[in-house]
Amino acid sequence: MTLRLPDAGLPPAAETLRGEVRKFLAAERAGGTLQGASDAWLAGFDAGFSSRLGERGWLGMTWPRRYGGHEQPALHRFVVVEELLAAGAPVAAHWVADRQSGPALLRYGTEEQRHRLLPEMARGRCFFAIGMSEPDSGSDLASVRTAARRDGDGWRLSGTKVWTSQAHRSHFMIALCRTAPRRADARHEGLSQFVVDLRAPGLTVSPIRLLDGEHHFNQVLLDDVFVGDDMVLGEIGSGWRQVTSELAYERSGPERFLSTLPLLTALLRVADPDDRRQTEAVGSLVAQLWAVRRLSVQIAAALDRGEAPDVAAALVKDLGTTLENEIIDVARSVAPAEPSTTAADPFARELARAVLHAPGFTLRGGTNEVLRGIVARGLGLR
Numbered sequence: 047m048t049l050r051l052p053d054a055g056l057p058p059a060a061e062t063l064r065g066e067v068r069k070f071l072a073a074e075r076a077g078g079t080l081q082g083a084s085d086a087w088l089a090g091f092d093a094g095f096s097s098r099l100g101e102r103g104w105l106g107m108t109w110p111r112r113y114g115g116h117e118q119p120a121l122h123r124f125v126v127v128e129e130l131l132a133a134g135a136p137v138a139a140h141w142v143a144d145r146q147s148g149p150a151l152l153r154y155g156t157e158e159q160r161h162r163l164l165p166e167m168a169r170g171r172c173f174f175a176i177g178m179s180e181p182d183s184g185s186d187l188a189s190v191r192t193a194a195r196r197d198g199d200g201w202r203l204s205g206t207k208v209w210t211s212q213a214h215r216s217h218f219m220i221a222l223c224r225t226a227p228r229r230a231d232a233r234h235e236g237l238s239q240f241v242v243d244l245r246a247p248g249l250t251v252s253p254i255r256l257l258d259g260e261h262h263f264n265q266v267l268l269d270d271v272f273v274g275d276d277m278v279l280g281e282i283g284s285g286w287r288q289v290t291s292e293l294a295y296e297r298s299g300p301e302r303f304l305s306t307l308p309l310l311t312a313l314l315r316v317a318d319p320d321d322r323r324q325t326e327a328v329g330s331l332v333a334q335l336w337a338v339r340r341l342s343v344q345i346a347a348a349l350d351r352g353e354a355p356d357v358a359a360a361l362v363k364d365l366g367t368t369l370e371n372e373i374i375d376v377a378r379s380v381a382p383a384e385p386s387t388t389a390a391d392p393f394a395r396e397l398a399r400a401v402l403h404a405p406g407f408t409l410r411g412g413t414n415e416v417l418r419g420i421v422a423r424g425l426g427l428r
Contacts, residue, residue, distance in 0.1 A: 051358055054347035060125045067129040070102065074135075082134035084308045084396060085403040087301045088211055088410075089262045090136030096170035099130075099137075105144050106168030109152060114165030124300065124346040128339075131304040132311075138212055138262065143167040145299060147174035147220055150239075154280030154288050159241065163218070175213040177221030177242065177266065178289065181206055187222065187289065188233040192268060194223040194240060200274040201225070203240065206267050209410065213264040214251045219244055221268070222285050237285030241277040242268070258387060258402050291354055303338045303366030305407060306373040309400045310335075312393045313377045324380045331373055338366050357424030360417040367407040368414065374400050 074080035079095060099105050107123040109115025130137050148167050151160055166172035183189045192205025203223055213219060219242045226236030244251065248271040254263035280288045310331060317324045342362050348355045377397055378385070385398035408414045422428045 051341070051344040051348055051355065054121070054344045056121055056125060056343065057119075060119075060122050063122055064125045064129060067104070067126055071129065071133045071135065074098075075133075080133060080135055082308050084134060084400040085305045086134045086308075087131055087137050087141055087305065088406075089138060089260065089403065090134070091138040091212060091215055091262070092136035093139045093170075093173075093215075095136050096140040096173075098170070099140065100168060100170030105140055105170050106148060106164065109148060109164060109168060113152070113160050114168035116168075120346045120350040121343070124343060128300045128304070131300050132307050134308040139173050139215070140167070140170045141301075142176055142211070142216075143172060143174040145301075146176075147218075150220065150279065150288065153291070154239075154284075156276070158276060159279070163241075172218070173212065173216040175210050175216040175219040175244065175264075175266075177207040177210060177219040179207060179209045181208055181265075188237075188286070190222055190224050190237060192221065192223045194225045194238060194273070197272065200272055201240065201278070203242065203268045203271045203273055206265060208254065208263075208265050210251075210264045210266045211262050211410075213244055213266050214253065214261070216244055218242060219266065220279060222289055225282055225285075234286040236283060237289075238282045239279040239285045239288055240273045241279055242271065242273055243277075246271050246273075248272075256402055260402070290356070300339070300342055302363045302411070303335060303342070303369055305367075305403070306370045306400050307335075309377055309396050310373050312396045313373075313381060316381050316383070316393050321380075327376045327380055331369070331376055334365075334369050334372070338362060338369060341365075357421055360412070360420040360424075363411055364414050364417040364421070370407045371404055374404055 071080060074095070083090060096105070103116045104126045106115040107118040107126065108120050111117055144167065148164055151163060163172060178187060180190060180192060192203065192207065194201040194203050203221065205223065207221060210219065221240050221242045223238055223240060224236055225238040228236060242249070248269040250267040250269070252265045252267070253261045254265055255261050313328065317328055319325060341358065345355050345358050345362060381393060383391055383394040383397060385401050386394050387398045389395050389398070419428065
């Protein structure tokens with residue numbers, strides 16, 4: 047089997063939109079509300095910035111208008127996201143809601159859930175976290191142990207979720223739970239999804255700090271947390287099918303290869319154009335970046351056509367996060383700077399930030415080893 051996606055380009059209207067986004071970002075930068083940093087899509091939380099994006103119609107762009115969206119093509123959303131990430135903008139507040147929780151609600155949610163949650167998401171005022179990963183499970187989602195048991199007109203959730211980014215600042219979390227006993231011959235059955243209020247009684251959010259003490263990861267403990275039937279997402283027992291379709295949105299976007307673009311931009315400022323070794327190293331990075339971007343654009347076009355390019359999405363995530371780490375390696379090898387978060391040199395500070403965030407690049411959204419297995423299976427190689 048060969049992986050093929052039709053080539054896709056960005057329409058003129060999307061490029062016009064790019065100019066509008068750049069103008070907005072320039073104004074934010076001039077006003078001091080945009081500093082620009084690596085990995086800001088996960089760690090840069092600014093509710094006000096997200097609200098201003100919502101006011102401009104740049105959140106929920108592809109969603110139906112009746113739910114607060116703007117019915118724009120996925121390629122238009124791609125341009126907005128690309129420009130925000132390239133600028134290192136603080137988009138973490140709305141990121142999960144706009145990228146995957148909103149589309150999941152559109153696909154599997156009830157009308158009541160959609161009308162209640164989606165308009166506020168599109169305004170940049172309702173934030174979501176992802177409740178998939180668990181302790182001792184690695185990337186094996188089928189090993190989920192968080193249990194949901196029936197209780198009257200709802201469910202009682204008990205268990206632990208980890209690496210739950212921005213849970214301490216978000217309003218809701220979509221949690222993957224086990225609603226039927228796990229069977230060895232049917233590991234993917236008996237799983238369901240719930241929209242959990244992160245301020246609910248019995249729920250505790252504890253920080254998991256990075257090496258420098260920064261806090262955006264969390265552990266979420268659910269101790270008999272009640273979730274009503276009105277907040278079940280989709281069908282009970284269909285959680286595995288739902289969550290795997292959701293991962294196509296999580297794995298294929300520009301955030302999977304642009305997390306360290308601010309570092310690459312900083313490297314271009316300090317690299318010696320007369321040093322052949324440096325120019326070849328930087329040129330190789332740019333060539334790889336362009337190739338992965340092209341595949342990501344093709345996936346955005348496929349989503350516009352209503353397709354679910356899971357295998358291609360896994361490939362983007364694998365190639366993109368590998369490249370993000372390679373940018374750090376090249377920056378450390380060719381630039382004469384010692385990474386330090388307190389250095390006077392902006393390049394040294396940006397390098398230090400990227401180094402500290404790098405361990406998560408190839409873990410979040412599925413490890414590279416798991417992703418390669420998905421690609422191999424999709425191509426009929428295993």
